[in-house]
Amino acid sequence: MKCKHLLVLLVLCFFSTVLAHAGGVRGVVKGDDGELLSFATIYVKEIGTGTTTNAEAYYEIQLAPGNYQIIFQYVGYESLLKEVQVNEDFIELNVVLRTQVMLLKDIEILAGKEDPAYTIMRKAIAKSKFHTQQVDRYTARVYIKGTGQLIDYPFFMKGAMEKEGFDPDRVFITESVSDIEYVRPNIYNEKVISIYTQGDDNNTDPNAYVNGSFYEPEVAKSVSPLSPKAFSYYRFVYDGTYRDQGFEVSKIKVIPRSRGDNVFEGYINIVEDYWSIYSLDLKVTKLGVNFRIEQTYEPVEKNVWLPVTHKFYVKGKVLGFEFMGNYLATVSDYKIEINPDLDLEIAVIDEKVEEDLAGKLEQQVKNEETSEIQEMLTSGKEVTRKQLRKIMRAYEKMELKQQKEPDIISNRTFKVDTLAYEQDSSFWANIRPVPLTQAEKKGYATADSLANIEKLEREGDTLKTTKRKGFHIQDIVIGNTYKIADKTHLRIHTPLLGTNYNTVEGFNVDYAISFTKTFDNKNWLSLKPTVRYAFAREKLSGKFDLGYGFGDFDNRSDIVLTFGRYINQFNNDEPINRYVNTFMTLFLERNYMKIYEKDFLEFSYKKKINSKLNMSLNMQMAERRELFNNTDYRFFDIEGDGFTANAPLSLSIPMTTFQEHRALTAEVNFVYKPWVKYKIYNGKKSAIDKSSPIIQLSYIKGISTFDSEVDYDMVELDFKYGFNIGIRGHVDVMLRAGTFLNNDKMYFMDYKHFLGxxxxxxxxxxVGSFRMLDYYTFSTNEEYFSGNLHYQFRKFLITRMPLVRLSGVRESFFVNHLINNVTTSSGYTELGYGINYILRVFRLEAVTSFYDGKYQDFGVRIGIATNFDDIF
Structure with a gap:
């Protein structure tokens, strides 16, 4: 260990000595109007290095002695090329950029004629797939700086924030340098080689490099202006063409057809003939939080344009907390390998404008195969947009077939070097490509100051401020997790979250301790004993869970063995949340939860057969007994019928009470996801939600053996899928149908129940549950069908107002329907209207129910926002 630190010290001393004698260029970049140009892009052609000015428009680049060509760029200003000779000292080079002069093409836009922006964007869109496939591999070095600032907070948090020393002027900052690698089509590797942080916590997580491409159809789940569907989402306006660095660049204004979430607005600059991005300045809103993205590209190789600077600005207010943040990434030392199949120049013809030439080209290849079109491409001939799209689609399909794992959308690794935290402030002062501003320096100084105060407090009063480890008496109540060995943890689950109330048990408490162990081969073992005490019954019960998982991701297996005496709802899907039931019972005198007790032994086995098909098996032997109300305690005595008995009411069976009995049941499920896609992060593979429909086939058998008193067979088929419908909105559908092949001997908990x-x-x-359906009224032991349709509008009633839409609010309409032998011919139906993402996380719904086609009831419901997981 001492040798390692000595080596690090020698390396740092070496770099500090070398860099201390290096020269370079530094100065301030302004516009010809006197404006300081913060985050202007600076690119050194000889070494392929990009950097930016800081927020105060100051820059500093360290360079070895020699001659350099330095390009200064800023959106809206002409680029400036400066040739400098660097010796041993720094050169002061203050730069003034001239406002960009637009040289409008000789185009007359007549009434009814198309804006020339559209032909430019059609060509850029047609070639976007070409750009994504153009580079086989590249490596680069990235400097990343993230800054954040909490501007305001809710008034009721004032005391706590002041106690924590909150300063609205304080800037939180992290810096890191990473080596990145991209391998087409979807492999991204990033290794953080240096992290700069100050304060007591020397384990600050570095920012990852954000490499989303606007050549892709979506960026951060927002529609790219270069998406094939862009014309449905945007209008484009031609703002002129200018020459910069010897290239003709067209400036295009991007205007959403309907402002709101998930669409950009701003400007994108396109290089003529290459139809690549030159730079962009776009804004987007996510749930009322505003993001601004600026990118600058450079031709790092002939015909290959890649980004050298990324700037992201974010500002918003969530639940009363107002914040702002900046993300800056500068890319240098590009080393690229061009895809040899696409190392060529292509002249793209827009058939909507150049009709005669496009007609001739189409006639030439009318009867030709894709391979012959590709030969034409490699010969450097002109092609139409349609031809280019056709060959790129064929090329992608061909490569997709050759991939070992075509369903992998992205494969990322993010590692932090073990020495990343070793570099000190002097080292960083020499290598930092973007100088710190005064506010950022103050942020670092504040972090150091607070760390010193905390250190003194710990040393002066260990009882109050020391971060204690190990077991402490309060952990019995508030819970805690302990690392007892490598990849081995013990957790005490707080009984505060396990405390509930119902009319059978009165107040009841679950107390659990869990042990988990992960092995080097990714197998895992878990043990979890749970004890439950019911105060009204004065009964102690409990269960014990033993789990083991093994195998690779694509053929994973999990085994769980559970046994004990415990409480169950009649519907195993638990339609009523225990906390909600506690509130309804104590405050509103409504005891909706109906439960029974069982002594049981249960075996569960889950097997991942392949990447698209899962199988699960469950077998249970149980002694089931009826429970009765033992208390009528509640906080408020409301006039009415009072509490109901602990026996569900159902139209299909006159009495749901039962005698104690034994039941042996078995269930097998097959879940198929035909189009499922995956992502890999640091070797861990995970499915992408809603990338495929989910089809599930289930079979449940009540087995009349070993003194079991049940005998029935049930088959069920489920279909669930969520998908977008253009710009209009999102649709979720859930269909479920089933029947009992045999219902000779059953108890009410064996019936098919629905999520009421x-x-x-x-x-x-x-999606898949009802809002006003009684929990057990329509339970059945015969055939049934239920359907749920949820449609979320992007613009409907209140969301027609841009201000409401920009706040992230969405409206929805849903239909839930159930029909079986218990309902009448028309069945049970719910129609509802909802407002989603209220305060970003809630939804409010108005629901009307119908039975046998006749109005039944109306209600208002509150829940967590629909599709909340799909926001980002």
């Missing part, structure tokens, strides 16, 4: 709700709160999946 009688409370103001919806805690189940909004």
């Amino acid at each position: 709700n009688r409370t103001p709160f919806v805690t189940t999946d909004p």
Whole structure:
């Protein structure tokens, strides 16, 4: 260990000595109007290095002695090339950029004629796939700086924030340098080689390099202006063409057809003939939080344009907390390998404008195969947009077939070098490509100051401020997690979250301790004993879970063995949340939860057969017994019928009470995801939600052996899918159909139950559950069908107002329908209207229910926003 630190010290001393004698260029960049140009791009052609000015428009580049060509760029200003000779000292080079002069083409836009922006964008869109496939591999070095500032907070947090020493002027800052690698089509490797942080916490997580491409159809789940569907989302306006660095660049204004989330607005500059991005300045809103993205590209190789600077600005207010942040990434030392199949120049013809030439080209290849079109491409001939799209689609399909894992959308690794935290401030002062501003220096100084204060407090009063490890008496109540060995953890689950109330048990407490162990081969073992005490019954019960997982991701297996005496709802899907039931029972005198007790032994086995098909098996032997109300305690005595008995009411069976009995049941499920896509992060593979429909086939058998008193067979088929419908919105659909092949001997908990709700709160999946259906009224032991359709509008009633839409609010309409032998011919139906993403996380719904085609009831429901996981 001492040798390692000595080596690090020698390396740092060496770099400090070398860099201390290096020269370079530094200065301030302004516009000809006197404006300081913060974050202007600076590119050194000889070494392929990009950097920017800081927020105060100051820059400093360290260079070895020699002659250099330095390009200064800023959106809206002409680029400036400066040739400098660097010796041993720094050269002061203050730069003034001239406002960009637009040289409008000789185009007359007549009434009814198309804006010339459209032909430019059609060509750029047609060639976007070409750009994504153009580079086989590249490596580069990236400097990343993230800064954040909390501007305001809710008034009721004032005392706590002041106690924590909150300063609205304080800037939180992290810096890092990474080596990155890209391998076409979807492999990204990043290794953080240096992190600069100050303060007591020397384990600050570095920012990752954001490499989303606007050549892709979507960027951060927002529609790119270069998407094939862009014309449905945007209008484009030609702002003129200018010459810069010897290239003709067209400036295009991007205007959303309907302002709101997930569409950009701003400017994108396109290089004529190459139809690549020169720079862009775009804004987008996500749930009321504003983002601004600026990117500058350079021709790092002939015909290959790659970004050298990324700037992201964010500002918003969430639940009363107002914040702002900046993300800056400068890319240098590009080393690229061009795809040999696409190392060529292509002249793209827009058939909507150049009709005669396009007609001739189309006639030439009318009967030709794709391979012959590719030969034409490699010969450097002109092609139409349609031809280019056709060959790129064929090229992608061909390469997709050759991939070992075609369903992998992205494969990323993000590693931090073990010596990344060793470099000190003097080292960083020499290598930092973007000088710190005064506010950023103050942020670092504040972090150091607070760290010193905390250190003194710990040393002076260990009882109050020391971060204690190990077991402490309060952990029995508030819970804690302990690392007892490598990849081995012990957790005490707080009983505060396990405390509930119902009319059978009164107040009841679950107390659990779990042990988990992960092995080097990614297998895992878990043990979890749970004890439950019911105060009204004065009964102690509990269960024990033993789990083991093994195998690779694509053929993973999990085994769980559970046994004990525990409480179950009649519907195993638990339609009523225990916390909601506690509130409804104590405050509103409504005891909707119906439960029974069982002594059981259960075995579960889950097997991932392949990347698209999963299988699960469950077998249970249980002694099931009826429970009765033991208390009528509540906070408020509301006039009415009072509490109901602990026996569900159902139209299909006159009495749901039962005698104690034994039941042996078995269930097998097959879940198929035909189009599922995956992503890999640091070797861990995970499915991308809603990338495929989910088809599930289930079979449940009540087995009349070993003194079991049940005998039935049930088959069910489910279909669930969520998908977008253009710019209009998002659709989620859930269809479920099933039947009992045999129902000779059953108890009510064996019936098919549906996810109903009688409370103001919806805690189940909004797609696949009902809002006002009674929990057990329509339970059945015969055939049934249920359907749920949820449509989320992008613009409907209140969302027609841009201000509402920009705040992230969405409206939705849904239909839920159930029909079986218990309902009448028309069945049970719910129609509802909802407002999603209220305060970013909630939804409010108005629901009307119908039975046998006749109006039944109306209600208002509150829940977590639909599709909340899909926001970002």
